[in-house]
Amino acid sequence: MDQYITTLLTLDGWEVMGLEETATGWLVTVDAPHPAHCPHCGHPTLHRHGTLAPRQVPHGAVGLRPLMLTWVPRRWRCAACRQTVCPRPAGLRPWQRWTPAAQEAALILLREASFRHTARLLGVTDGRLRRLVDRVVPTADTTWWDQPGDLVLSLDEHSFRGPDLLITIALHAPDRRLLALLPDDRLHSLEAWFAAIPEAVRARIRAVTVDLKRAYARVVRRWCPNAQVLADPFHLIQDANRRLDEIRRLEQAESRTAIPRWPLVKGHEHLTPHQHAQLAEIQRRWPTLGQLYHLKEDLRALFRAQTPAEVRQAWERWVINAEACDHAEGMAWARTIRRWRREILGHWSQPQRWTNGLIEGYHTKIKQLKRLSYGFRNRDRYRRKMFLGFLPLTAIPQLLT
Numbered sequence: 001m002d003q004y005i006t007t008l009l010t011l012d013g014w015e016v017m018g019l020e021e022t023a024t025g026w027l028v029t030v031d032a033p034h035p036a037h038c039p040h041c042g043h044p045t046l047h048r049h050g051t052l053a054p055r056q057v058p059h060g061a062v063g064l065r066p067l068m069l070t071w072v073p074r075r076w077r078c079a080a081c082r083q084t085v086c087p088r089p090a091g092l093r094p095w096q097r098w099t100p101a102a103q104e105a106a107l108i109l110l111r112e113a114s115f116r117h118t119a120r121l122l123g124v125t126d127g128r129l130r131r132l133v134d135r136v137v138p139t140a141d142t143t144w145w146d147q148p149g150d151l152v153l154s155l156d157e158h159s160f161r162g163p164d165l166l167i168t169i170a171l172h173a174p175d176r177r178l179l180a181l182l183p184d185d186r187l188h189s190l191e192a193w194f195a196a197i198p199e200a201v202r203a204r205i206r207a208v209t210v211d212l213k214r215a216y217a218r219v220v221r222r223w224c225p226n227a228q229v230l231a232d233p234f235h236l237i238q239d240a241n242r243r244l245d246e247i248r249r250l251e252q253a254e255s256r257t258a259i260p261r262w263p264l265v266k267g268h269e270h271l272t273p274h275q276h277a278q279l280a281e282i283q284r285r286w287p288t289l290g291q292l293y294h295l296k297e298d299l300r301a302l303f304r305a306q307t308p309a310e311v312r313q314a315w316e317r318w319v320i321n322a323e324a325c326d327h328a329e330g331m332a333w334a335r336t337i338r339r340w341r342r343e344i345l346g347h348w349s350q351p352q353r354w355t356n357g358l359i360e361g362y363h364t365k366i367k368q369l370k371r372l373s374y375g376f377r378n379r380d381r382y383r384r385k386m387f388l389g390f391l392p393l394t395a396i397p398q399l400l401t
């Protein structure tokens, strides 16, 4: 039985002397075994050489309550080389104030919980958890460099705090994962990230989806010579809805009549009967808004094209319609879509449709992780804490080695 408990508590060879329930959790008293041989010279005879002051360290949690380990450090002296040894339990190193098991538990909990919650569960301070995250959690993955075959990436941005944005980079293929959270949204940071990737790996990047930023497209072209840069359909539709909504608000102010937003920005196939009626009314009273609405729906339809020929035709028709629109916005919009021609049509020369949907999902998860915490002031720690949330469980022990 004792043996099972020592295994369970990763206390290999140590003896459990007592278990005490305290006000905050569990206190396990352990004792060191007699060393089988001297670690310095291998001699089998060691003699007791006194004890040191008792020690106590956090060692994880049992039943959602902190578990503390306590022991009286014993010193032994080798009969041959006269050097002393002082064994420590549970893989503890001399300078460590909590065991590797406690640190591993902390990282596993922190993947989905706040610093505060984890600290309470393990009986350690928030500060100790923060220092652990700062020390061992990376902000980028490099293991994908070794993945064979073609690589497909996605670039997007998310908000660290208000208008303060960070670039998020994800891998689409051959497998899907978060690759990096850059420190900011500056081109310099993006270039630095690409520059760190070996040239042979960059040469295997066959496609990169980007949001509607020309500068990102340029950086990708510079660093990934064989990559097709693709405009993310999600961002194109988001941009369409933003334009539509802006004109809606202008018309609304001018006519002093409330114009409902949802019938315009929602996908046509998802409208309720009531919203269909509202849309018909909008189209009757504000025909130019109706035209812009059609452009938005046609743009959505464009992405349903099956063949390159079909999409080229749809694209040309769309641009002609936009330029013929009675509202000046049509011309501006056509300019944007023209500028992104190569990146839109490029989707049809890929074996499958890559979108930023993957990264949008990651951003939803980041928002959830952020909500658990009471805000982050330290940008670097924020990146590490978020990145930790995306690491597989199997990667956690490696962080501590």
Ligand SMILES: [Zn+2]
Residues within 6 Å of the ligand: 038, 039, 040, 041, 042, 043, 078, 079, 080, 081, 082, 083
């Ligand atoms: Zn010795």
